[in-house]
Amino acid sequence: MIRVLLVDDDPLVRMGLRTMLGGVSDLVVAGEADDGAGVRELVASARPDVVLMDLKMPGTDGITATAAVRESPDPPAVIVLTTYDADDQVLRALRAGAAGFVLKHTPPADIVDAIRRAANGEPVLSPSVLAGLIEHVTSPDRDRDRRDARELLGTLTDRERAIATAIAQGRTNREIAGELYLSTATVKAHLTRLMAKLEVSNRTQVAVLLHDAE
Template sequence: MINVILTDDQEIVREGLKMMLSLDEEIRIIGEASNGRELLLLLEKQLPDVILMDIRMPGLDGVETTEIIKREHPEIRVIILTTFNEDEYIFRGLKNGADGYILKDSGSDDIIKAIKTAYSGNILLNPEVAAKVVKALNTTDYNSKSDNEATNLTLLTPRELEVARLVAEGKNNREIGNSLFLTEGTVKNYVTRILEKLELNSRTELALYIHDTH
């Protein structure tokens, strides 16, 4: 059973999500909040596997809340609900460690798949959202890093590059380990070193970084 908390300032959106998610018997809604502060109070009482969270909310928005959650509860998967006109929020959420993004107008099958994908430890990026984030990376203060991406990848050993590319394919540590005949702990150490060498903050950011060099 995958325990989920819904966070959105619009009750009608939460009700719609609950209706969609009730279609899948592997997903259980254990709580809901209307903003980031309510969510953080809720997390003091119960911890979910996955949080489905609106990116824009009054008080404490999804971006700031993601940063706090990932600092205090890194094991919780955070999926951000977004729309096409929120590039800056998406970029900041990525930097703060969000595990994925899904468009608000996605169908029930896509949202259920998103939750299961994030729960399994894989990266979740809607292709259209990913394209927007890559564009944001190339048109912000990230630009200087973008100019040197090819050079930066040469900092990686051949094995690190293999691991990085499998991360970019959305593989989790167990799957990468099976592919390369490594233990999960070894893969985790590789990923940590890769992020340090490339000065990145999360697996999601690494995936976008690798995609943008090809």
Template sequence: MTIRVLIADDEALLRMAFGTVLEAQPDMAPVGEAADGGQAVRLARRLRPDIVLMDVRMPGTDGIEATRQVVQVSPRSRVLILTTFDLDAYAFAGLSAGASGFLLKNARPEELLGAIRNVATGDAVVSPRITRRLLDELRPHIPDDGGTGRDERLSRLSAREREVLVHVGRGLSNTEIAATLYLAEATVKSHLGRILRKLELRDRIQAVIFAYESRLIAPA
């Protein structure tokens, strides 16, 4: 499968650099470039890319608002936010807007390529630290209904898949889940892929939110 990537950044040299790196990969292809958030949304609607590399700070519509609009106009597109600032505020805002990952622009090319591949397969590029902070933000907004609000989609999961989802919801990485359940990491990834398909979720972040909203995990 060729991963089709839309590049959104207001710096032409960076767009060119990202495009050059992508073109050198046999499984990736840059399909368009946007110089601002509004253009990114329009191109995402027309091109339906697999991945949108989204800068945060752009003129006009910024990357956070553009992310929110992209996931609405092109639901199958996944957004990987790129920023020069390692600030939780950007990560929280981007993930809340629907992004599947958060990466610094000074990441090594192999890190960027790995992130794109991970996001394209339904994983999320977010450190466990960020995931746990995200959960802290979510908990106050999840009503305590005494366990009566479980989503009927949970019945689609096997016992092992529920177990994996619980650990995902607690912010564990695939490596940590594998060690906890005495599984191979590849097996954990396979379980997660089936979980996303069965629950009709876009990525790991949505799985985390689902685990709480479905009452599979009770807010602390």
């Protein structure tokens, strides 16, 4: 079973998600919160695999809560719930460690698929959607971001850089293994090392970093 934590200040949204997920055999709602405050503690007690996190809440916002969750030991994946796909807060949430985002009007089957993908360690948005989102948001510190990203990428070996590029293109570990003639276990080992070098915690952040370096 995939355990899901719902964090949204709108009770109707939580009810709709709870009802929808209740009809899926491999998903279970492990808990709910109406504010980002205390979510890290709730994660520790409810032990979810995935958190569906609203961004704009009147108390502690979703970005702050996402960062706190991702700093937890063995953190769950965080999927951002948002109304718009070109909000600068979405990009900030991705940088804070969110695995991706889903729009609140996304069809139920796609939300379920996103939860399953996130629980499996996969990004919850296509590379094209990610690129479009990042391009929409102009960073005032673009030159600094590029310099910092290139410095981090410079610490990678050629093999690690190839794997990072494949990740940014949306490839799965199995696909990368086939393209580079490696075992899946070897790809996972390289992935663990390169994420440590890049100081990121998930595949989506790898994609963001490669974009920053361009």
